[in-house]
Amino acid sequence: GQNIDQPTEMTATEGAIVQINCTYQTSGFNGLFWYQQHAGEAPTFLSYNVLDGLEEKGRFSSFLSRSKGYSYLLLKELQMKDSASYLCAYHTGGFKTIFGAGTRLFVKA
């Protein structure tokens, strides 16, 4: 029973832009992580948002609204190698990170 929600699957076209949304409900919140996980591999860190707003890092950007309990990951100029699961996770005040189930992104040619 995780109180963090993200779409199960998304499909997008190579070269396009895709936005993966994440909503959460928690009483303790320090910040929000996004991780990328290719099939059969370990999650790798993409971003960590503490303050409201958009943070850009190359082709990837992450947005946070603390008041709305909402975040999104924006992927631009999609490449085939971006096909992976994207995990949203919030960090509580108790040194705990709670992960969502992940969004599987399929990038098609």
Next chain:
Amino acid sequence: EAGVVQSPRYKIIEKKQPVAFWCNPISGHNTLYWYRQNLGQGPELLIRYENEEAVDDSQLPKDRFSAERLKGVDSTLKIQPAELGDSAVYLCASSATGGEDTQYFGPGTRLTVL
């Protein structure tokens, strides 16, 4: 710099058998985590260590699972006896501290219990 190392990568056992997983964190990282990831789900924390002390083991099924980090570096997670429902990927992660530091994950051990 070497990342988090885990072994074995794959393990197939019959139910009721014991199994152990090993993790070597990134050098200098004080905090070590064991997670379980079921297919199509996100990682769920089993236990967190600060140096050699287990500071959060609330989600560890203590009737059959045990873990240790004797010298505050390597860690072992054990299941005895294994059940069918234990089939999952067991991920080890480490971070510099237990706060908001980024967690770096190992490749995981994929356990199949028959």
